[in-house]
Amino acid sequence: MKKTQNSLKKYIVAEKYADMTVEDYLKSVMKISSRTRQRLFRSKNVFLNGSPVHTKRKVKGNDLVAVKDFSDNSYGVIPQIGPVNVLYEDEAVVVLNKPANMLVHPAGQTDRFTLANYLAGYFKDKGQLITIRPIHRLDRDTTGCVLFAKKAEYQIELEKQLKNGSIYRIYKALVMGVGIEGDFPDGCISKNIGRVPGKPNRRQADDNGKPAVTHFSLLDVIGQNSLLELWLETGRTHQIRVHMQYAGYPVVGDKMYGTPSRLISRQALHASEIVFLHPITGEKIHVTAPLPADMQHCIDGINAKV
Structure with a gap:
């Protein structure tokens, strides 16, 4: 094997995985993404007992499977020093509290001043080289919990949870009407x-669109407005805002799907909680973000008029 010891990730095949193809072993046991598997096989960087191997070769118990270690070599975005409010962090994940008026990740012509840029700056300041991997996103003016993975294999696991609905995202919204x-x-x-x-950039309730389901409960009636807690069964763009407009209870301050408010400069929508299974331990992690000051000010302003 010409590769150096440090450049390879190595696994000894357990007997229970005997007769699995090498590709399935990389996918199911080593948790390597489809894109990375293709890259590994194309570059002949998958080895079985020291020799390059193709996708369909079967493994046996005690075989040595080795692949090139594609460790992070860039942040994926331009690191910048900026506001980073860490709600939870360990060796696998970090959950940030996103402020209003900020994108989660560069998009279009924007390559700076996003939450991802500031998280990269946070890691760089700590001397850590970690590619930025957001698991989900929030609208520019929605605040609250955003989950990031620190390694590709953790990203794969968390994206799987997101797809099968085992990541719970809970929101608070102040909507017009009772x-x-x-x-x-x-x-x-x-x-x-x-x-x-x-x-x-705009969405609408549309019978020909993609299925979307939003659950809610009433927390409080504030003047002629309602404070709701909401959780998503699906994750469509602008889902809560579109569903609230469709229901006849647009989010307070939502300039796109409702009307502006003198009490808040954005939609009064906050990602208050996120619950997921830890990608290493399987432990349930529950992270909360306090209600932001502008939403509390809006509520206080309405109460003052009642």
């Missing part, structure tokens, strides 16, 4: 969401 619990007594809004023709 009586939503009477209009939707089961606490569920189920309506497809699709794009608005000619407006690529």
Whole structure:
């Protein structure tokens, strides 16, 4: 084997995995993503007992499987020093509390001043080279919990949880109007969401769109507004905001799907909690983000007028 000891990740095959193909072993046991597996096999950087091997070769108990270690060699974004509010961090993940008026990750012509740039700066300041891997995103003006993985294998596991619905994202929203619990007594809004023709950044309730399900419970009535707790069964773009508009209870301050407010400069929507299974231990992790000051100020302002 010409590769150096330090450049390879090595596994001894357990008997229970005998007769599995090398590709399936990389996928199921070593938790290597599809893209990375393709890269490894194309570059002949998968070895079985010291020799390069193809995808369909079967392994036996006590075989030595080795692959090139594609360790992180860049942050993936430009590191910048900026606001980083860490809600939870360990060797596998970090959960940040995103402020308003900030993208989670560079998009379009934007390559700086995002949460990802500031997290890269945070890691760089600590002397850590970690590629930035957001598991989900929030709208620019939605605040709260955002989960990042620190390694590719943890990203794969967490994205699997996101896809199968075992990551729970809980939101708080102040919406216009009262009586939503009477209009939707089961606490569920189920309506497809699709794009608005000619407006690529906007969504609408659309029978021909993709299925979207939002659950909610009423926390409080504040003047002529309702404070809701919501959790998502699906993760469509602008899902809560579109569903609230569709239901007739737009989010307070939502300029796109409702009307501006003098009490808050953005939509009053906050990702208050996230619950996931730790990608290493399987332990349930529950992280919360306090209600941001501008939403509390908005609530206090409404109460003052009542």
